Amino acid sequence: xxxxxxxxxxxxxxxxxxxxxxxxxxxxxxxxxxxxxxxxxxxxxxxxxxxxxxxxxxxxxxxxxxxxxxxxxxxxxxxxxxxxxxxxxxxxxxxxxxxxxxxxxxxxxxxxxxxxxxxxxxxxxxxxxxxxxxxxxxxxxxxxxxxxxxxxxxxxxxxxxxxxxxxxxxxxxxxxxxxxxxxxxxxxxxxxxxxxxxxxxxxxxxxxxxxxxxxxxxxxxxxxxxxxxxxxxxxxxxxxxxxxxxxxxxxxxxxxxxxxxxxxxxxxxxxxxxxxxxxxxxxxxxxxxxxxxxxxxxxxxxxxxxxxxxxxxxxxxxxxxxxxxxxxxxxxxxxxxxxxxxxxxxxxxxxxxxxxxxxxxxxxxxxxxxxxxxxxxxxxxxxxxxxxxxxxxxxxxxxxxxxxxxxxxxxxxxxxxxxxxxxxxxxxxxxxxxxxxxxxxxxx
Amino acid sequence: xxxxxxxxxxxxxxxxxxxxxxxxxxxxxxxxxxxxxxxxxxxxxxxxxxxxxxxxxxxxxxxxxxxxxxxxxxxxxxxxxxxxxxxxxxxxxxxxxxxxxxxxxxxxxxxxxxxxxxxxxxxxxxxxxxxxxxxxxxxxxxxxxxxxxxxxxxxxxxxxxxxxxxxxxxxxxxxxxxxxxxxxxxxxxxxxxxxxxxxxxxxxxxxxxxxxxxxxxxxxxxxxxxxxxxxxxxxxxxxxxxxxxxxxxxxxxxxxxxxxxxxxxxxxxxxxxxxxxxxxxxxxxxxxxxxxxxxxxxxxxxxxxxxxxxxxxxxxxxxxxxxxxxxxxxxxxxxxxxxxxxxxxxxxxxxxxxxxxxxxxxxxxxxxxxxxxxxxxxxxxxxxxxxxxxxxxxxxxxxxxxxxxxxxxxxxxxxxxxxxxxxxxxxxxxxxxxxxxxxxxxxxxxxx
Numbered sequence: 100x101x102x103x104x105x106x107x108x109x110x111x112x113x114x115x116x117x118x119x120x121x122x123x124x125x126x127x128x129x130x131x132x133x134x135x136x137x138x139x140x141x142x143x144x145x146x147x148x149x150x151x152x153x154x155x156x157x158x159x160x161x162x163x164x165x166x167x168x169x170x171x172x173x174x175x176x177x178x179x180x181x182x183x184x185x186x187x188x189x190x191x192x193x194x195x196x197x198x199x200x201x202x203x204x205x206x207x208x209x210x211x212x213x214x215x216x217x218x219x220x221x222x223x224x225x226x227x228x229x230x231x232x233x234x235x236x237x238x239x240x241x242x243x244x245x246x247x248x249x250x251x252x253x254x255x256x257x258x259x260x261x262x263x264x265x266x267x268x269x270x271x272x273x274x275x276x277x278x279x280x281x282x283x284x285x286x287x288x289x290x291x292x293x294x295x296x297x298x299x300x301x302x303x304x305x306x307x308x309x310x311x312x313x314x315x316x317x318x319x320x321x322x323x324x325x326x327x328x329x330x331x332x333x334x335x336x337x338x339x340x341x342x343x344x345x346x347x348x349x350x351x352x353x354x355x356x357x358x359x360x361x362x363x364x365x366x367x368x369x370x371x372x373x374x375x376x377x378x379x380x381x382x383x384x385x386x387x388x389x390x391x392x393x394x395x396x397x398x399x400x401x402x403x404x405x406x407x408x409x410x411x412x413x414x415x416x417x418x419x420x421x422x423x424x425x426x427x428x429x430x431x432x433x434x435x436x437x438x439x440x441x442x443x444x445x446x447x448x449x450x451x452x453x454x455x456x457x458x459x460x461x462x463x464x465x466x467x468x469x470x471x472x473x474x475x476x477x478x479x480x481x482x483x484x485x486x487x488x489x490x491x492x493x494x495x496x497x498x499x500x501x502x503x504x505x506x507x508x509x510x511x512x513x514x515x516x517x518x519x520x521x522x523x524x525x526x527x528x529x530x531x532x533x534x535x536x537x538x539x540x541x542x543x
Numbered sequence: 544x545x546x547x548x549x550x551x552x553x554x555x556x557x558x559x560x561x562x563x564x565x566x567x568x569x570x571x572x573x574x575x576x577x578x579x580x581x582x583x584x585x586x587x588x589x590x591x592x593x594x595x596x597x598x599x600x601x602x603x604x605x606x607x608x609x610x611x612x613x614x615x616x617x618x619x620x621x622x623x624x625x626x627x628x629x630x631x632x633x634x635x636x637x638x639x640x641x642x643x644x645x646x647x648x649x650x651x652x653x654x655x656x657x658x659x660x661x662x663x664x665x666x667x668x669x670x671x672x673x674x675x676x677x678x679x680x681x682x683x684x685x686x687x688x689x690x691x692x693x694x695x696x697x698x699x700x701x702x703x704x705x706x707x708x709x710x711x712x713x714x715x716x717x718x719x720x721x722x723x724x725x726x727x728x729x730x731x732x733x734x735x736x737x738x739x740x741x742x743x744x745x746x747x748x749x750x751x752x753x754x755x756x757x758x759x760x761x762x763x764x765x766x767x768x769x770x771x772x773x774x775x776x777x778x779x780x781x782x783x784x785x786x787x788x789x790x791x792x793x794x795x796x797x798x799x800x801x802x803x804x805x806x807x808x809x810x811x812x813x814x815x816x817x818x819x820x821x822x823x824x825x826x827x828x829x830x831x832x833x834x835x836x837x838x839x840x841x842x843x844x845x846x847x848x849x850x851x852x853x854x855x856x857x858x859x860x861x862x863x864x865x866x867x868x869x870x871x872x873x874x875x876x877x878x879x880x881x882x883x884x885x886x887x888x889x890x891x892x893x894x895x896x897x898x899x900x901x902x903x904x905x906x907x908x909x910x911x912x913x914x915x916x917x918x919x920x921x922x923x924x925x926x927x928x929x930x931x932x933x934x935x936x937x938x939x940x941x942x943x944x945x946x947x948x949x950x951x952x953x954x955x956x957x958x959x960x961x962x963x964x965x966x967x968x969x970x971x972x973x974x975x976x977x978x979x980x981x982x983x984x985x986x987x988x989x990x991x
Contacts, residue, residue: 123553124552124553127553128553128558265693265697265700265990265991266672266691266692266693266697266700266701266704267691267692267693268689268690268691268692269671269673269690269691269692434576438579443579443581446581447581447582447583450581450583451583451585451586451587452587453586453587454583454585454586454587455586455587455588455589455591456585456586456587456588457586457588457968458591458624458713458714459586461714461716461945461968462715462716463900463902473578485681485682486681497715497716498715500715501713501714501715504678504681504685504713506583507678507680507681508655508678508680508681509583509586511680511681512653512655512680515650515680526576527576527579528579529576529578530576530578530579531578531579531580531581532578532579532580532581533581533582533583534580534581534582534583535583536582536583536584537584537586539582539584540584540585540586
């Protein structure tokens with residue numbers, strides 16, 4: 100036997116043990132599955148705080164093109180529009196094309212393509228709604244004891260009054276079948292682009308570098324590329340719609356046909372319209388026609404995307420109607436960050452002020468009259484459809500009927516008025532169930 | 544070859560695990576997200592805003608329509624439960640009773656309910672009114688509506704009936720607007736008052752006097768049907784209980800008792816009258832059958848028992864007795880028997896009246912030189928004083944057991960009693976309209 104053969108390594112065994120092999124495969128498969136779930140998501144690995152990084156699409160236009168656009172835009176009624184007019188060419192101010200850190204987001208919208216929704220448009224109608232706050236208009240006059248003697252309206256007779264026979268009861272009034280839906284028919288905004296808007300264009304490259312000493316300034320300055328088309332040509336609109344109260348500076352700046360983006364934060368709106376938070380129309384003592392435009396505003400320029408080439412329906416009672424982009428009341432929306440206790444409390448207070456608890460606590464055994472009402476909201480925080488009675492399942496007796504009605508009114512009034520909740524968490528508050536529990540509250 | 548098999552198996556196992564993980568963790572498309580749940584435990588105590596537009600009236604009925612509408616508005620506003628929105632705030636008319644309203648017009652002004660009415664004169668000269676109540680925010684009718692026909696002279700009663708229907712629809716409880724109040728109308732100086740039994744609508748309308756003021760009268764009480772009265776009169780010298788038929792049947796003294804009789808109260812079935820009879824220094828409670836005039840003694844003993852009142856079901860009687868040393872409230876079976884004391888607070892309790900709902904007993908309480916009208920549960924618990932003044936006395940319940948009427952006398956030489964109303968929860972204290980001084984109210988049941 101040669102020495103080489105003697106040094107040959109021993110023959111390998113036939114293969115791993117079948118049991119071992121099976122275990123190995125199961126283990127490998129499970130590891131792969133876990134890795135894939137971790138990558139692609141699942142409740143176990145969902146992060147609460149992560150927010151998607153949003154990338155804005157911006158078109159670069161020349162100053163002259165921008166000026167031409169501005170000059171053709173409908174003039175709003177506000178006196179401070181001029182403050183948001185972009186700087187003229189040659190002025191030492193950030194050009195309007197590039198989003199500036201210290202400029203209102205409206206400027207950024209001006210350069211966005213017509214397919215990109217304007218961030219401020221959707222909330223705007225809500226917040227520029229009637230200046231009159233829907234005060235708990237039901238604040239009653241405090242009952243006062245009246246000491247003055249009151250004369251009876253009729254004369255006095257000295258004879259014994261015969262017992263009155265009483266009015267005779269007739270059949271109940273016959274009502275026609277409802278011919279019209281509860282809500283007034285939605286109004287079309289009648290702003291339809293006759294021609295499709297050009298496709299969205301993205302920036303191919305960053306702005307031309309400017310002196311680097313001021314990063315904000317550098318970010319703001321952009322040299323105008325001459326070939327970029329207008330974001331939304333005014334010619335696309337067939338009607339000019341004016342708003343008595345609600346047109347804003349953005350309307351004059353942003354392309355008329357721009358559609359609002361989905362899920363934009365409401366920060367721009369807060370900076371613009373602090374007062375018109377409430378949606379409801381005038382309180383009782385203010386019946387003037389000034390209240391009228393609020394629930395039935397004229398068509399708005401914002402929610403009429405030329406790119407979509409379709410009219411935006413606008414329910415008459417929703418002065419801030421969710422624009423065409425926000426119809427997500429029935430779709431699974433991303434949940435986003437959790438609501439803060441303050442936000443939830445704000446909703447609770449909004450409903451509390453309409454819940455006439457005494458009407459329930461005056462009923463016998465009111466503690467058992469727990470009613471649950473469900474409302475569905477659009478992204479603007481306003482109710483879509485009608486409230487739904489989740490509990491009780493029926494109307495057991497007259498006490499329940501009253502308790503249900505009182506709860507329905509409270510939920511409906513509050514939800515019609517709208518709740519101020521963050522859009523990014525829409526998935527969490529799209530549907531809200533209110534549990535009206537008179538037994539847990541202040542006892543009468 | 545051999546190497547491919549383990550690889551294939553590994554791949555198969557991985558895919559299966561992945562599918563299982565996906566099924567487990569991935570949300571199904573279109574699955575409903577959990578709603579946000581918020582509990583509401585506090586609310587507000589405010590009148591409910593309601594809109595009552597002008598009636599749609601034909602020419603002949605328009606004047607009556609205006610009066611009816613005003614009665615409805617006054618009833619609802621006076622109850623403290625509703626706030627009728629002024630017509631100047633309305634954005635549109637209500638349209639026909641048969642027509643579904645444009646609810647948005649009413650939501651805008653925050654009306655939570657809308658009452659639509661129309662009126663007409665029939666061929667025989669009668670007034671016909673149709674009414675429908677709507678839930679504005681729910682966009683649906685409340686109830687089936689109401690149709691009434693009456694002589695034009697009963698226009699106010701039509702208004703009260705409509706107000707009662709609104710009250711029932713929105714509170715779940717019957718109203719009390721179509722009812723009357725009997726009371727003692729007083730006139731003259733304090734030391735020489737002339738007193739007459741009077742009856743008026745609960746809102747002060749249609750006042751009529753039942754007696755001529757020649758005899759001192761006290762404590763009128765309606766029968767359960769509202770078709771007769773009993774009261775105390777000194778017309779024969781000693782105070783006696785008088786029964787008066789309001790249907791025109793005249794009046795008579797109940798019983799020929801040698802002593803005083805007072806504090807009359809009808810039984811719930813109207814077939815008998817409770818009263819207190821004095822025998823020497825002792826006063827006890829008796830029941831007299833109106834059919835047979837037979838008298839049954841219900842209490843005995845040395846104490847003074849008076850001011851009896853039946854429970855709504857007629858099974859018990861609450862009364863005032865000083866058996867414990869000072870006047871307190873007791874409850875016993877309607878047929879007599881051992882009484883059970885229910886009041887234990889400081890002061891003196893008297894004039895108990897059992898609520899038509901059966902859940903509360905109202906009373907007069909004197910403590911520390913002041914008088915109070917209060918309520919307590921029928922077992923004496925949860926005592927609450929609703930009023931306080933120099934002299935508050937003699938409560939009577941509204942037909943629905945929600946409101947109390949009593950009389951309040953102002954101090955001084957020129958002091959005079961007036962009728963006042965207050966809710967059983969102590970709210971909405973306001974004066975009841977009478978032409979002059981008034982005391983001893985008794986609230987009738989709802990009129991037919």
